[in-house]
Structure formats: structure tokens, C-alpha cells
Amino acid sequence: MAEATTTDSAHANDAHQHSTKSYFVVWIILLACTVLTVLTGRTDLSHLFPSANIVLALTIAVIKASLVVWYFMHMREAAGTNRIVFVTSFVFLLVMIFGVFGDLWTRSPMTLPYHTPTTEGPEIMVPEGGHHAPAHHE
């Protein structure tokens, strides 16, 4: 039994010996991504397409997060169930965010809080001198 334990841990050690190099590579990529996101983050990229800034920033963030989960958090050697658990929580995150987006994108302008009827919406009806029917004052 003692023999088996030694081989097991020796095996685990072998598997881990070469992965320190990948940690440093991942670290360098993460640093580079951070510099890239700072450089592009405050530059106006909307001439490419309207939400270019947020799309680029979130793409870089997703790449960074995937590297952390896959290499630093050892998702690449994790058991299948653990992967399912983590991926499921992300799926529900997306369901939640896109469910709410479904509401936001299809709203009537009147229901948005920044909406000011005097500039964009239908004319506001201002009661004048106690009159309750403000239409046709001319």
C-alpha cells in the first residue's frame, strides 16, 4: 500500500512538474490583456460599431476569466461534475442577464426613466388656469 501511495503521489508530481511553466505563461498573458484593456478601454472605438468598447472590454475579460478558471483553478483536470456545476451557474447567469435584456430592449420609450416627454415623447398636457381639458387653446 505504501508503495502504491508513493507511485500515486509521484505520478501527481510528474503531472504538476511541467505545469508551473504554464502558470507563468498564463500570468504574462493576463498582464498583457490588462494593459490591452486599459489602452483600448478609454479610447473611443464607436466609429467601428456602436458598442465596440464594451464588446472588446468584455471579450478581454472573458478571455482572462477563462484562463484563470482553466489553468489556475485547474478546471482542465477537474472532475466532470465540478465542471457541470460551474458551467451551470454561468448558464443561469446568462439566462438572468438576457432575460432582463429582453425587457429592456423591447420597452416603450415612455417607461424609461430618462424619458422626458417635453423633448421626445407625445406632448405633455398642462392644465391652464383650472381648465381640465387643455387641448385647443387657440
Added chain:
Amino acid sequence: MSSSDGHAHSSRHPHLAEHFETIQQQDYAARLGMWLFLGTEVLLFAGLFLGYTVYRHFYHATWHACSQALNVWMGMGNTLVLISSSLTVALALWAVRVGKKNLAIGMLVFTIICAIGFLCIKYLEYKHKFELGELPGKWFRAEELMQYPAANMYFTIYFLTTGLHAFHVIVAMSVLIWVMKGIIKGRYTPDYFVPVELGALYWHLVDLVWIFLFPLLYLI
């Protein structure tokens, strides 16, 4: 406790709890439990990210102006601190697994210093916000942002998200100090390192949340 008494339980791992058959089963259960917990943590922050998204949609110009008011260099500094500490905590776990005790302790000390450094930078940022009056709700009194509707709401979300994150930094740091004590006492070895692994996972989660908070709050 010696394990060489030659009985049926002679091969029983010293850290194996009674209700598990094998150490592999125990490790599997511990890892699954940790990933479930991390899943709930993701969803805890998800609520706040959702609030951010909705208000950003409602007050786009405000969000843009307020994010420009944050100090991007402090945010970037904190990102670099967290990314580097994520590397060192991963190296600490590796060191425990290959039996390099002193290296593991050194890496954890560096990680804990990074955590304290993160909190110091955060403190300076908060202090500056308090001086300028860039505060949530009715405490908001920043003159140059007054013209933007719901600018106080931006700072409500800023303080909620970064505050909850800073709280996680403190908890994760405490966990790492506890793990480091165990390594110093020789409790965690290449044969038994799961608590170190779970502590490292929690630290990575703190990094993970910040990876999304930083661009959303400081850059766009």
C-alpha cells in the same frame, strides 16, 4: 496515530473522516462542495452585475461620465496585484503538492501581502471618493457630476460591488492565513493538500470577480 498496526484499517489515511470510504471519495466530495459554493458566489455577484447593466442601459451618459471619474491607474494597479497573487497562490498549491514546504509558505506570504496591498489601494480610492463627495444616494455631493441624472446611483453600485468584493478579499485572505498555518505545522503534505487547494480556489474567485468589475466600472 500510527497506521502500521496491520489490521483492516491499517491503510486508512490519517485525515480521512469516518463517513468516507476512501480519501479519494472525501477529496471528491470536498471539491464538489467547493465548486457548488463558488457557483453560488458567481450568482451572488450576478445580481449586482445585473443592477449595473440595467442602470447603465437607463443612464448611459451618466455611466460613461462617472466611469471616467474613477482613477484608472489605481484600478489597473489592483488588477495587476490580484493577477500576480493568483499566480503565487497557484504556485503555493503546486509547492505543497511537490513537498516544497518553504516555497509554499513564501508564495502564500506574498499572496497575503498582495491582499493587504489591494485593500490599501482600495482604501485610498474610497478616501478620495469621500473627499469629493462621490457617494451613494443622498450623500452624493460631487459638483462636477451633478448635471448627470442618477450619478449617485452609479456610486451606489460602485460601493456595493467593490465593497462586497473587498469583503471577499478579507475573507479569502483569512482563509489563506489559516491554510498557511496548517502548512507551517506540517498538516498539509503531498498526500493531503485539499484544504490548500480549496483556499486557493477561493482566492482565484476573488480575482475572477475583479476581472469583470475592473473594465465595467473603470473603463467603459
